[in-house]
Amino acid sequence: MSETIFTKIINKEIPADILYEDDEALAFKDINPQAPVHFLVIPKKPIATINDMTKEDNALVGHLHWVASHIAKEQGFAQDGFRTVMNCNEHGGQTVYHIHLHVLAGKPLGWPPYQEKLKV
Numbered sequence: 001m002s003e004t005i006f007t008k009i010i011n012k013e014i015p016a017d018i019l020y021e022d023d024e025a026l027a028f029k030d031i032n033p034q035a036p037v038h039f040l041v042i043p044k045k046p047i048a049t050i051n052d053m054t055k056e057d058n059a060l061v062g063h064l065h066w067v068a069s070h071i072a073k074e075q076g077f078a079q080d081g082f083r084t085v086m087n088c089n090e091h092g093g094q095t096v097y098h099i100h101l102h103v104l105a106g107k108p109l110g111w112p113p114y115q116e117k118l119k120v
């Protein structure tokens, strides 16, 4: 897998507003927030897309969700609620090919995200 900007953030080669770090994961604020609270939780292991996960990565991806709720509790928005999203490939809107969990919070979020009328 070719290196992405997130590898540079993991290696501290470029700055990021880091909220949490352990041996397996890193969480930092999204540079282009789409909600009052918007941060990303990434594995330190580079995995390009969800499609590239193996079963050995199951616990690691589960850990990303634990990190999301840990930060939510720490920052006080766990009870109000939040949304986690992991985009995959072009139709999912993925732009950085190192998996990352978006965590969005801070106001009631719209649902469904897909507003266009479905043509069947």
Ligand code: AMP
Residues within 6 Å of the ligand: 005, 016, 028, 029, 030, 031, 032, 033, 040, 086, 087, 093, 094, 095, 096, 097
């Ligand atoms: P996605 O479109 O799901 O691949 O999400 C990529 C996200 O990474 C976007 O929300 C970007 O705003 C965010 N992003 C890109 N570069 C940086 C950066 N240097 N620091 C923080 N967030 C970034």
